Amino acid sequence: MHINLTGKTALVTASTGGIGFAIAQGLAATGATVVINGRSDSSVQKALARIREALPQASLSGAVADLSNADGVDALIAALPAVDILVNNAGIYGLVDFFETDDACWENYWQTNVMSGVRLSRALVPAMVERGWGRVVFISSESGLNIPADMIHYGVTKTAQLSLSRGLAKRVAGSGVTVNSVLPGPTLSDGLAHMLDEERVRSGKTLEAVAAEFVMQHRPTSLIQRAATVEEVANMVVYVCSTQASATSGAALRVDGGVVDDIV
Structure with missing residues (x-):
């Protein structure tokens, strides 16, 4: 299968390392113009240099923004071109016992893991609908189904992303815009x-x-x-963003290595 996204512009949030970087590089390899996002100029520049070394012909730009608050999201939106593909990858995680997670911890996770995707989708998806084509992907986690006892706060935000993705897919039904979640496991x-x-x-x-x-x-x-490797997760995301995946919307696609013991 040859995936060609030439002429499409993709924003991958938190894409200076890890899964986000692999997704950004994978999309760049398909010919898409990719916006790399990170919280510092140095991290963004390093990511751009790494992709350009691997893909000298890649069409790339960088956007520095902290997506853990509304002001950071607004600054990113203001700096963006028209976006055809939105990959909501920004997220944080960490082991904290439930009885030690205060309101500030819950709020930080909610704003970063959930509201960043809410705000970006609210701002960018209407134009996709007007153009009749778009892709939105939320990077959730198997922890959204298999809530870990040692980071309940994280699991709750990942479950919320599944609801958000499914609901948004219904909201834009029939528009040519697809919305899906991808659920990595241990990566x-x-x-x-x-x-x-x-x-x-x-x-x-x-x-x-x-x-x-x-x-x-x-x-x-x-x-x-x-x-799993980050590239294995990225492969699923790149496919979901492709024209070949036009009949896949509202799905929760697992790349969890079979961790979730469920046949559905």
Whole structure:
């Protein structure tokens, strides 16, 4: 299958590293013009340089904005060209016991993980509907279905993204704009690599081996019995953004390695 998104412009939020970066590079490889977003100019410039090194002909631009508050989202919207593809990837996570998550913690997660996507979709989707074509993807998580006891606050925001995605897909039904969620499972992102680095050094094992052990300890229902790569997650997102995926909307598409023990 050859995916060609030449002539389309994509915004991938929080795309200077990890899954977001892999998505941005994957979309750039299809010919799309990609807007790289991060919270600092240095991180954005480094990401742009990395993609240009891999894809010298890539059409790219950068936009610095902190999406954890309305002002940051407004600043990003003001700097954007017309956008055909919106990938709501911005998000934070962390292990915090429920009884230690205060209102400020809940608010920070809600604003970053949920409201950034609400605000960007509200601002950008109407023009997609007018043009008769668009793609919106929310990067949720298997934790939105399989709520982790050690980060309930995170799981709640990921469940909210599923509701938001499905509801927005209904709102724009028949318009040529599709809205979907992608649910990664344990993934070898920068964050997981950092978390496992001490064990990797102590054991002398490869990062992949340590990550596989982590998955089997904490997500024993995994069918692939390892962590996914960021590229494997990005492949699903790029497909959902393609013209070939025009009949897929309102879906929650899992790239969780089978962690969620469900046949639906």
